[in-house]
Amino acid sequence: DLSHNQLTGSIPDEIGSIELLDTLLDLSNNQISGTIPISFNKFSGLRTINLAHNLIGQIFPIGFSVSLQSCKYLNISNNNLEGPWSHFATAKFKLLRWLDLHGNNISGSLTGESLS
Secondary structure, three states: OOOOOOOEEEOOHHHHHOOOOOOEEEOOOOEEEEEOOHHHHHOOOOOEEEOOOOEEEEOOOOOOOEEOOOOOEEEOOOOOOEEEHHHOOOEEOOOOOEEEOOOOEEEOOOOHHHHO
């Protein structure tokens, strides 16, 4: 849990090589900016991702597909996400049960097909 630590800058791509991240990644309430790196693909067992209350401008690089098969809880609320949902709908979530994107400026429709 690295929440509430005043972390700044973007999430380094090397985060995908941290083997201890098996079920929870909490980087909420910091000042993280930039894009969530595609190395998140390596988190095959990650069930909870909390990136709320940061300055993240893009979920994943446009054009890359990210597969977070085990993720059940994803919170990216209160960031700087802007634009149509199609820019953010590149991830595949088979087990997702809770998604929080409030406090952003995302437009367009979100359907169950967008996430599977």
